[in-house]
Amino acid sequence: xxxxxxxxxxxxxxxxxxxxxxxxxxxxxxxxxxxxxxxxxxxxxxxxxxxxxxxxxxxxxxxxxxxxxxxxxxxxxxxxxxxxxxxxxxxxxxxxxxxxxxxxxxxxxxxxxxxxxxxxxxxxxxxxxxxxxxxxxxxxxxxxxxxxxxxxxxxxxxxxxxxxxxxxxxxxxxxxxxxxxxxxxxxxxxxxxxxxxxxxxxxxxxxxxxxxxxxxxxxxxxx
Amino acid sequence: xxxxxxxxxxxxxxxxxxxxxxxxxxxxxxxxxxxxxxxxxxxxxxxxxxxxxxxxxxxxxxxxxxxxxxxxxxxxxxxxxxxxxxxxxxxxxxxxxxxxxxxxxxxxxxxxxxxxxxxxxxxxxxxxxxxxxxxxxxxxxxxxxxxxxxxxxxxxxxxxxxxxxxxxxxxxxxxxxxxxxxxxxxxxxxxxxxxxxxxxxxxxxxxxxxxxxxxxxxxxxxxxxxxxxxxxxxxxxxxxxxxxxxxxxxxxxxxxxxxxxxxxxxxxxxxxxxxxxxxxxxxxxxxxx
Numbered sequence: 249x250x251x252x253x254x255x256x257x258x259x260x261x262x263x264x265x266x267x268x269x270x271x272x273x274x275x276x277x278x279x280x281x282x283x284x285x286x287x288x289x290x291x292x293x294x295x296x297x298x299x300x301x302x303x304x305x306x307x308x309x310x311x312x313x314x315x316x317x318x319x320x321x322x323x324x325x326x327x328x329x330x331x332x333x334x335x336x337x338x339x340x341x342x343x344x345x346x347x348x349x350x351x352x353x354x355x356x357x358x359x360x361x362x363x364x365x366x367x368x369x370x371x372x373x374x375x376x377x378x379x380x381x382x383x384x385x386x387x388x389x390x391x392x393x394x395x396x397x398x399x400x401x402x403x404x405x406x407x408x409x410x411x412x413x414x415x416x417x418x419x420x421x422x423x424x425x426x427x428x429x430x431x432x433x434x435x436x437x438x439x440x441x442x443x444x445x446x447x448x449x450x451x452x453x454x455x456x457x458x459x460x461x462x463x464x465x466x467x468x469x470x471x
Numbered sequence: 472x473x474x475x476x477x478x479x480x481x482x483x484x485x486x487x488x489x490x491x492x493x494x495x496x497x498x499x500x501x502x503x504x505x506x507x508x509x510x511x512x513x514x515x516x517x518x519x520x521x522x523x524x525x526x527x528x529x530x531x532x533x534x535x536x537x538x539x540x541x542x543x544x545x546x547x548x549x550x551x552x553x554x555x556x557x558x559x560x561x562x563x564x565x566x567x568x569x570x571x572x573x574x575x576x577x578x579x580x581x582x583x584x585x586x587x588x589x590x591x592x593x594x595x596x597x598x599x600x601x602x603x604x605x606x607x608x609x610x611x612x613x614x615x616x617x618x619x620x621x622x623x624x625x626x627x628x629x630x631x632x633x634x635x636x637x638x639x640x641x642x643x644x645x646x647x648x649x650x651x652x653x654x655x656x657x658x659x660x661x662x663x664x665x666x667x668x669x670x671x672x673x674x675x676x677x678x679x680x681x682x683x684x685x686x687x688x689x690x691x692x693x694x695x696x697x698x699x700x701x702x703x704x705x706x707x708x709x710x711x712x713x714x715x716x717x718x719x720x721x722x723x724x725x726x727x728x729x730x731x732x733x734x735x736x737x738x739x740x741x742x743x744x745x746x747x748x749x750x751x752x753x754x755x756x757x758x759x760x
Binding site: 271272273274275276277278280281282283288291294295298299302318322323325326329330336337339340341342343344345346347348350358361362363364365366367368370371374375378385388389392395396397398399400401402403405406407410411413414415430431468470471 | 508509510511512513514516517520521524525528529532533535536537539540541542543544545546547548549551554555556557558559560561562566569579580583584591594595596597598599601602603604605606607608611614615618622648649656666668669670
């Protein structure tokens with residue numbers, strides 16, 4: 249039955265080569281922790297992706313209750329964390345996952361750096377990886393404001409003030425992020441949009457590029 | 472050009488614009504037979520092992536999440552001048568870095584763009600700066616030692632920043648808001664009370680100068696039947712804040728002649744001119760900020 253459905257789709261869309269590209273390849277011994285325990289350092293990239301998936305899923309559930317509005321934002325976070333079943337778990341996963349994804353990404357970056365895997369022909373993948381790193385930091389910065397408590401408010405204020413100290417373009421960056429002259433209603437909706445639409449969109453595009461390049465170039469050989 | 476019609480294909484496309492099979496890149500992935508050792512298939516052999524690692528991480532993560540609640544402080548209050556601003560922990564190294572001389576005040580440009588720009592720029596362009604063929608880190612002393620130095624600096628700055636924050640809290644005797652809030656909620660629940668919300672509720676507007684004799688003699692007798700005991704309106708409109716909308720003369724005029732075809736009755740005759748003047752005078756003081 250499954251085979252029939254697969255063949256039916258394959259006749260029309262020719263998906264077998266696609267499936268080969270994604271799934272059908274060999275994994276060398278030197279990255280396999282089952283053969284060398286020290287090869288666990290090669291897991292950090294996959295774990296970063298795993299935590300990123302957790303972030304996307306938990307974030308999707310959070311937006312079912314979160315209200316990006318200065319009057320209701322705090323109350324909605326309070327409500328979803330304390331009144332909704334499993335709300336504490338979902339918000340906890342999103343909050344602590346944000347830290348964990350940074351840790352995993354940091355470890356993955358160090359692994360790639362110290363094994364020299366960024367060298368030719370994989371330069372572009374390293375650059376894309378760094379862009380992913382910056383997108384993640386942007387997600388961390390914008391997400392921090394959303395609960396709209398004092399910590400969120402003042403961290404954002406200081407962060408934008410630092411950006412505003414850049415000569416010439418600083419004030420434009422600040423008014424773009426503030427959506428005005430202060431951290432206020434516009435800032436919150438803006439950060440919400442950036443956190444939920446703009447940056448995740450960019451992140452998914454960059455992840456796709458990252459993975460396609462890995463498949464094209466394969467894993468770097470043993471040292 | 473389109474493919475010629477092949478008899479073995481079940482579906483024949485009109486004007487077939489698919490990429491030619493022969494022109495396609497070889498989709499067979501590179502194998503690792505040139506490397507020593509045992510390679511294995513990604514699906515299912517290796518993927519199962521990856522999932523096991525994923526499960527271990529997930530269990531650890533969920534234990535962490537269940538053990539500790541995500542912090543939530545008090546609602547944002549822009550007028551709170553004593554709050555110590557702190558970014559999330561992974562920005563602390565940059566935050567601390569900007570506190571040092573020569574990267575702050577007059578030299579802030581060096582702190583915000585100059586040095587971080589060089590550091591992150593170098594990190595991003597690492598493959599183009601470190602172009603040697605050698606991959607082992609101990610054979611690349613310059614790249615490796617720069618990286619070790621950077622990690623040490625980032626760790627040092629983060630620790631110093633966090634330490635400084637803890638000292639500040641201790642000096643000023645501040646308990647971080649999310650701890651204080653969690654404690655208050657727990658205590659309230661233990662006392663069997665409702666969960667406190669911490670949101671500022673708008674203060675109920677109050678009657679100004681209720682000790683004025685006109686309040687007891689006239690208002691309580693005549694007005695509160697329609698305008699409610701707190702004057703916030705019932706059958707008639709709220710009189711709180713009426714001083715913002717009307718002058719004393721306008722108020723007196725309404726009291727004398729009534730309004731809306733008698734739903735607000737005319738009090739001419741019921742009240743003396745003196746009482747009406749005092750009442751209008753008193754009502755005009757009912758202003759709201």
